[in-house]
Amino acid sequence: MIEAINSAMDVALTQDPQVMVFGQDVGYFGGVFRATEGLQRRHGRDRVFDAPISEGGIVAVAVGMGAYGKRPVVEIQFADYIYPATDQLISEAARMRYRTAGEWWSPITVRSPYGGGIFGGQTHSQSPEGIFTHVAGLKTVIPSNPYDAKGLLVAAIEDDDPVLFFEPKRLYNGPFDGHHDRPVRNWSGHPDAQVPQGHYRVELGKARVMREGRDVTVLAYGTMVHVALAAAEETGIDAEILDLRTLIPLDLDAIVRSVKRTGRCVVVHEATRTCGFGAELSALVQEHCFFHLEAPVERVTGWDTPYPHAFEWDYFPGPARLAAALRKCVDT
Amino acid sequence: MIEAINSAMDVALTQDPQVMVFGQDVGYFGGVFRATEGLQRRHGRDRVFDAPISEGGIVAVAVGMGAYGKRPVVEIQFADYIYPATDQLISEAARMRYRTAGEWWSPITVRSPYGGGIFGGQTHSQSPEGIFTHVAGLKTVIPSNPYDAKGLLVAAIEDDDPVLFFEPKRLYNGPFDGHHDRPVRNWSGHPDAQVPQGHYRVELGKARVMREGRDVTVLAYGTMVHVALAAAEETGIDAEILDLRTLIPLDLDAIVRSVKRTGRCVVVHEATRTCGFGAELSALVQEHCFFHLEAPVERVTGWDTPYPHAFEWDYFPGPARLAAALRKCVDT
Amino acid sequence: MHDTESGSQALRRNDPGLHIPEPAFRPGDQPDFSGISLPPAGAVARPSVDIDPSAIRELAFSLIRVLDEGGHARGEWDPQLPADVLIRGLRAMMLTRAYDQRMVRVQRQGKSSFYMKCTGEEAVAVAAALALRRDDMCFPTYRQQGLLLARDWPLIDMMNQVYSNSGDRLKGRQMPVFYSSREAGFFSISGNLGTQYSQAVGWAMASAADGGSRIAAAWIGDGATAEGDFHYALTFASVYQAPVVLNIVNNQWAISSFAGIAGGEQSTFASRGIGFGIPSLRVDGNDFLAVFAVTAWAAERARAGLGPTLIELFTYRADGHSTSDDPTRYRPTTEPSAWPLGDPIERLRDHLVTLGAWSIEQHSTLEQELAEAVRAAGKEAEALGTLKDGPRIPAASFFEQVYKDMPPHLVRQLRESGL
Amino acid sequence: MHDTESGSQALRRNDPGLHIPEPAFRPGDQPDFSGISLPPAGAVARPSVDIDPSAIRELAFSLIRVLDEGGHARGEWDPQLPADVLIRGLRAMMLTRAYDQRMVRVQRQGKSSFYMKCTGEEAVAVAAALALRRDDMCFPTYRQQGLLLARDWPLIDMMNQVYSNSGDRLKGRQMPVFYSSREAGFFSISGNLGTQYSQAVGWAMASAADGGSRIAAAWIGDGATAEGDFHYALTFASVYQAPVVLNIVNNQWAISSFAGIAGGEQSTFASRGIGFGIPSLRVDGNDFLAVFAVTAWAAERARAGLGPTLIELFTYRADGHSTSDDPTRYRPTTEPSAWPLGDPIERLRDHLVTLGAWSIEQHSTLEQELAEAVRAAGKEAEALGTLKDGPRIPAASFFEQVYKDMPPHLVRQLRESGL
Ligand SMILES: Cc1ncc(C[n+]2csc(CCOP(=O)(O)OP(=O)(O)O)c2C)c(N)n1
Ligand SMILES: Cc1ncc(C[n+]2csc(CCOP(=O)(O)OP(=O)(O)O)c2C)c(N)n1
Ligand SMILES: [Mg+2]
């Protein structure tokens, strides 16, 4: 997946001279996760470069470049370090078009690895999407596989609104399904890992049905898509699994269509539960499908604690926890 | 209400020498909303003082003081300006006790006026509580009247966890019910405006039933409590109105008790809808009261746009909008 | 305020506890600024623009002044502007003042919700505007309305914004004075202090990356320099040698807090730039010629690819912070008139008179003319509505432009709103 | 890295586009630091602690050095420490290195998830620890483990943290090396760069408000100075004249970015303090005596109520950023050995030998002794478990201490978890 992300930026840099890529260690070194490997060499030092350790500054400068007419793509090294940029994201990028009635806007893309599974402890594992999905004016995208990662990232870069692009770091090198005790798999041979070389887009705002099913709808994104697939297979429950891909704007139609059919819904994410994006999903589902629901919408999430280093696998909402929720939901 | 808040700090400063109060314009001047009026004169310049325009610095310094053993109470002049402090709040204050297994903690209180109704436009009207209620380790308190404001603020200051104390600025001078076109009322004569002089606490984490009713439960806090009371009166719907007072930790028992009885629930807040605290409330209600619910939980909220200056009253979730939701809910 | 002799009076601690800075004067005190030592006009040398920044660190602790007490221009920093340019500047400053006066009046009448004047600080924006090119990009705070007026931006457009009326290009979304004008190279003012400063550096970086000759200029208040964005701006400007003029408007106050609460007691604001290797100048902000000259110097540097410049404009906020403020609660009523650097309009007027290019009669004629122009524009604007009365933009418009295209959830909410 | 002559070689722009700083050497290059002009040991004068900060601005552009190439202590900054103190310092630095070595080894064996060494930078923490009082409060980054070791904190306690084992006081919650020890006056290390810097100022303000004599010391990396917290720290320290020693560890690198990406190309990091009126010193960070001396000077100022001091420790990160890093991808393999300021342990060893207070034999005996002590502690720690094997703290404990008392929703979740 990391190559797909790299390729998306490569394509964008090639096709649009206004694209600029920067962030901590992204230049010569190519990024601590290698997402920008080779891009500086290919596109030049003034289009792909290192930035100071100043997330607030990085986003601020991106907003300014966007006002000039550039299309900046910045990396926040870990999503856990996005908070110093909150003000520029919420007060500035998100509201630029609105407050100027369209005179200016912020066509910026903020890429950031998120989520756990690499023993990163509380400051290298967070999933802060729920903070930003509350903010009118921001879009939030989370891919679950290489094909989508490239297509969505190209679309995000080309989008004229500010997009937060959270990359499930545990998926960079393979389709992790939460079975941390099994051998590591890589992407090779995976159907969604066939990534075309050139330009293509995966439209923002469209969910994808990863598995059709009749018993229950699972709403997932990022790493949790793979966990959900595993849980469905292992329980034998005929779950319909939606990969939301874009949280804002959300593909509510796809959700409602599915839940109205299955009558049951489980929401899953790695972020802490309270006021996480799952709360919004749960609220929306019961608002739009109330009379079709046969059981309460279940939430399977990270616990409401920081991500504990040594207890990563007790914290991570893996297939066993999801399976239990699925069973509970279909048995209600 | 502003006097009650002032009195809470006065009491805290008097009783506990570790309490320190600072923030922009809070010293000599007494705060732009007069919340700290007279406190510097009474308690000294090194306990009540002005701070640089640096919300991040203010909270950082408070965290450091807390580590030393102080009990800092800081003011963020408008909740809209809290974002530069996000990192210190989320990464530091919220996690200090956890990450040190109790060696250190952050007994800080962050006061901030929030909400609209004063023609403050998008940067003097925000309700950002939903961002912070997602963060494990923070408590969030929002009073709706002078008595609670003082008792809750004293409790917040005395609490050993970091507390965000959002003050509905539109209530500072009177119980505003959303009828902006009627004469302004002040607090005098209001039963909840009888504020004892000395020390008392209103326990955090306890909701209050503001009005008993059988038809529908309304979950509200801050300004919206008064809007809800007005809407109940005007519709004649026998609504049970809960003033949540503390969002985290939430008084779920009180909520569940009420909704199980009424079978219907409307959630109301001024913040934008998507991923607002109402989403969590809606999710919780349907998780815990699913088989008692006769209609979907309704959300009446600020729209998912920035707060528009000239269209304040179209944005504000006033009694008419709430009334419509109540009717819809009880008619379902 | 910090003494202009390089730090010689930097306050030494004497209290055993926590040091809390206090301004020299509080209500009831008799303000006396005779202690401030001001270098005479013309005393500071003007280095060439390509000088090594490390050779001119002292400029951050001095005060560049051109106009002397007798109205004469002195020294190397005299920009030697033709009289018509000076008159243009004078006119724009006077227009700014007249505009401010009327807008406060209409706010008091309830026709708008709020207003912020820049009285006493008109030279800061106006002189800069004349020293920059029309297509240089400005990232102002709420006290540089003079930029728009000096760039001949229509009064009525600004008033429409203040009134949030049917002619407001910002569609009633922003509080008064948060102007935005792409055409005038005037970036959207943010309510969140400081954010524009670092954005300006990004804009300048983009311009540099394009090899363009357009530069950026930004303004920040003394108080707001304490925000992180100030630091980001200096860091990025230094690292990437961005073509940007970074102005700090030290008007001595931030609402009720004096500049000492922002660190002005221990050093000058200009000196913040030294640690980044950024040439840092301190200038008499009430001296039109001096402000013009340092801005032109900084702009020339930026355009030549020599990187950023930091400028502290030493001035005084002669009126309240905003219409919500009452400055007599925290400073002596007489402090503004005791301020030793005078009024920028009067100083430029006297200079022009001294030059023989202007007269007191011309001045008062112009004053009346401008007041009349403002009044006329005001009437026109009020015909388009005020916050209280008259035509409005359709409320439904406030659902627009949250995104480029309205997403489904906003379509649903707009419908739900019944607007 | 910035030239030590005051800015004389500050880079001038030559590219027409955006200036992107580049380090002098990349993989494949032959590193050659002969261009750096280093003032000789003893060359810089030592001012009295109550000097006006504005009189010593040049110290921010110089480099305070005590130990010369021959191992002799030179000049006014020589702290003239008794040999036993020097040997204590030497021992703590050697222990730090031995500890680092073992912890990397066990990480490679999969017994822990991660580790960070401070090789080449041992003097930064150890000399400071000896110059501060035991009850002064330290706010470190992840590369000041030397503070704990110099304060005789038990190795095994640190190892337990690295292993997240059953003896880990932090209950397995934190990644390796994010130590915390209230008893040792060592503040909880944050994963978020910079946050401790401004917190230290708050702690110092609180101490000052109490009229206490305890002071705070904080460390930040060159890279992290670009964060807002650095600016907050300097601002608040200056405004309230907080008793704090603010250290910048300029080890030339921030993961793969050289110091120029943090602004080190245009000025020194020490000079960041000038704009706040904070006395700012630049010191050879590999010179134990010099680091001790400047820390003692700064601590004395702070304790005397004279306010903060900023210290840039000019050093070199001799190894990779962490066990996740491979520095040969972005800098020459030979760069560490080409670094002109040597190794802090060898330099102090040679000094002691020159003094006649130490011998090469004693040195290697001590080396073995320390390696043995580390090995023994390691065994003890591993008996309490490692991340991979052995006893663990009960998982349910991770629901605790999110708040002082577990709130109802966490009680419910703990139950739901089945732990
Ligand atoms: C981030 C932020 N914090 C606080 C405020 C509230 N506020 C508005 S203006 C002001 C004072 C600014 O003072 P200064 O920067 O000196 O500018 P001046 O008003 O003197 O022109 C404050 C505190 C704000 N708008 N934004
Ligand atoms: C806020 C934040 N941003 C980014 C990171 C990722 N990160 C960890 S260490 C590091 C480099 C720090 O360099 P420096 O400050 O020079 O310290 P050094 O490692 O050289 O001791 C980076 C970018 C982080 N931990 N926190
Ligand atoms: Mg000011």
Ligand SMILES: [Mg+2]
């Ligand atoms: Mg470093």
